[in-house]
Amino acid sequence: MMMNMWLTIFIMYFVGNMIFVSKHKHLLIVLLSLEFIVLSIFFFMMIYLMMIMYNMYMLMVFLVFSVCEGALGLSILVSMIRTHGNDYFQSFNLI
Template sequence: MMMFNMWLVVMMMFIIGNMIFVSKHKHLLIVLLSLEFIVLSIFFFMLMFLNFMNNDMYMLMIFLLFSVCEGALGLSILVSMIRTHGNDYFQSFSLL
C-alpha cells in the first residue's frame, strides 16, 4: 500500500509539472522551474523502479549529471536573455 502511494505521488508530480509547463508560458523562469520539477519527478520514478528491481543506482548518477547540466544551461540562457532584453517575458522576443 505504501509503494502504491509513492507511485501515485510521483505520477501527480509529473502531471502537475507538465500542466505548469504547458499553461505558464509568460516567463522563462517559470518554464525552467517546471522543467526541473518534471526532472525531479522522473528521478523519483527511476529511484523507486530501480529499487523495486533490486538494481544498482549507477544510472541515477548519470541521470543527475545530465539534469544538472540541463539546469545550468537553462540558467545561462536565462541570464543571457535578461542581460540582452532586460526581462524574461516571452512576448518581448522576436523569432524573425
C-alpha cells in the same frame, strides 16, 4: 504504501507537464517546471531501481545530465535578461 508513492510521483509528473504546456509569460517558470519534471522522473527511477534490486549508478548518470540541463537553462535565462532586460516571452520579436 507503495501505491501512494507511485501516485504521488505520477501527480508530480502530471503537474509539471501541465505547468509546462500552459501559457506563461516568464522563462523562469518554464525552467522551474522542467526541473520539477526531472525531479519526478528521478524519484520514479529511484523507486523502480530499488524495487528490482539494481545498482544506483544509472541515477548518477541521470543526475549529471539533469544538472547540465539546468545549467544550460540558467545560462539562457541570464543571456536573455542581459540582452532584453527581462524574461518575458512577449517582449522580443522572433522575426
